[in-house]
Amino acid sequence: MRSPDSVPLTASELGYLWTGTAINELSSWYLRVFHAHAADMEIKELLDTALQMTNKTILEQRKQLLAHDHYAVPQGFAASDALGDGPALFTDRFMLQYLDIAIRLGLVFHSKSLAQAARADVREYFAECVAATIQLVQRIKDTLLRKGMYWRTPALPSEENPEVIHKQSYLNGWFGDTRPLNSIELANLYDTMELLALIEALCMGFAQTSNSEDVARLFSKGASVVREQFDSMSHALLKSHMPIPPTFQAEVTDSTGSVFSDRLMACHIAGVFGSLITQAGYSLGSVMNHELVKLYMSLISEAGAFTEQITKCLIDHEWLEKVPGAVDREALLST
Structure with missing residues (x-):
C-alpha cells in the first residue's frame, strides 16, 4: 500500500488507525447480529452494506497499514461473543436508527483522522473511508425519510434582515x-x-x-x-x-x-x-x-x-x- 522508503506512522496516524480498528472490529459483530435479526429487507440490505464496508473498505486496509509498520493489530472479538441465532433484542426500527447514529459518528471520526494524517497513503485511505461513509449516510437518511422514521428537528422563523446582537x-x-x-x-x-x-x-x-x-x-x-x-x-x-x-x-x-x-x-x-x-x-x-x-x-x-x-x-x-x-x-x- 505504501512505498518502502516512506516515513513511519506518526502518533496521530497510529492513534486513529489503531483505535479505528478496535472500533470497527467491535461494530462488525453488532452489524452481523443485527443483519441476522432484521426482518425488513431494506433495512437488512443496509446492514449488509454497512458490514461489507466495515470489513472490506475499512478494516482490511487498516490492518494492512498497521502490520506494514510492525504494529500489533487489536485482538478484537470472536464468533462466541455474538450469537445471531437467538431472539432479537431490538426492533428493526431501532437497528436502522442505530445504524444512522453510528455511521454519523463514524463520519466524524474518519474526518478527524483525515485532518490529522500526513503520509500520502494514510491520507488516501482515510479519504476513501470518508467517501464510502458519506454514500452510506445518504442511503440511510433516504431510507429513514421514505419509511417515515426520520424525526426532524423543528423549523425556526425566517428573518429577512440580518440582526446585530444587542449587549443586553x-x-x-x-x-x-x-x-x-x-x-x-x-x-x-x-x-x-x-x-x-x-x-x-x-x-x-x-x-x-x-x-x-x-x-x-x-x-x-x-x-x-x-x-x-x-x-x-x-x-x-x-x-x-x-x-x-x-x-x-x-x-x-x-x-x-x-x-x-x-x-x-x-x-x-x-x-x-x-x-x-x-x-x-x-x-x-x-x-x-x-x-x-x-x-x-x-x-x-x-x-x-x-x-x-x-x-x-x-x-x-x-x-x-x-x-x-x-x-x-x-x-x-x-x-
Whole structure:
C-alpha cells in the first residue's frame, strides 16, 4: 500500500488507525447480529452494506497499514461473543436508527483522522473511508425519510434582515434571565439527546441479557445516568417552547436470552460513553447560554464518572486492550 522508503506512522496516524480498528472490529459483530435479526429487507440490505464496508473498505486496509509498520493489530472479538441465532433484542426500527447514529459518528471520526494524517497513503485511505461513509449516510437518511422514521428537528422563523446582537440580549444567555436557544445550540442539543436516547436503549437491552449480575447492574446504572441527562435537556427545550425528541425505550424487546457476550457489551458501552463526552465537549464550545453550560458540564462529569467505573470493570476482567503509546522512560530507567 505504501512505498518502502516512506516515513513511519506518526502518533496521530497510529492513534486513529489503531483505535479505528478496535472500533470497527467491535461494530462488525453488532452489524452481523443485527443483519441476522432484521426482518425488513431494506433495512437488512443496509446492514449488509454497512458490514461489507466495515470489513472490506475499512478494516482490511487498516490492518494492512498497521502490520506494514510492525504494529500489533487489536485482538478484537470472536464468533462466541455474538450469537445471531437467538431472539432479537431490538426492533428493526431501532437497528436502522442505530445504524444512522453510528455511521454519523463514524463520519466524524474518519474526518478527524483525515485532518490529522500526513503520509500520502494514510491520507488516501482515510479519504476513501470518508467517501464510502458519506454514500452510506445518504442511503440511510433516504431510507429513514421514505419509511417515515426520520424525526426532524423543528423549523425556526425566517428573518429577512440580518440582526446585530444587542449587549443586553446577548448577556442574557450568561447572566440573569435565560434567552431562547439559538439554532446552533438547538442543533447540538438535539444531536446530544439522540445519542443519549440510543445509549439508554443499549444499556436497557444489555442489562436484561447480561450473564453477570455485577455487569447487569452497571448497565442499569448507565441507563439511569443518560436518562437523567436526557430529562434535564428536555427541560431546557421546553423553556424555549421546543419539542422533545423521541426515545428508543419501546424499541427494546422482552428477550432475556444471551445475544452478546458481557465483554462485547461492556466494550461497546464504554465506547459510546466516550462518544457522548466528545459530543458534549464539542457542543459546549458553541454555547452562549449559561443553562446549557451547566447542563453540558454536568453531562461530562456524570458520563466521565460512569466511564471510569466501566473502564475499571473492563480492566478487572482483563477485557481492555492497551492502546499503543509513548515509551515509559521512568520504567526503563528503573529496570
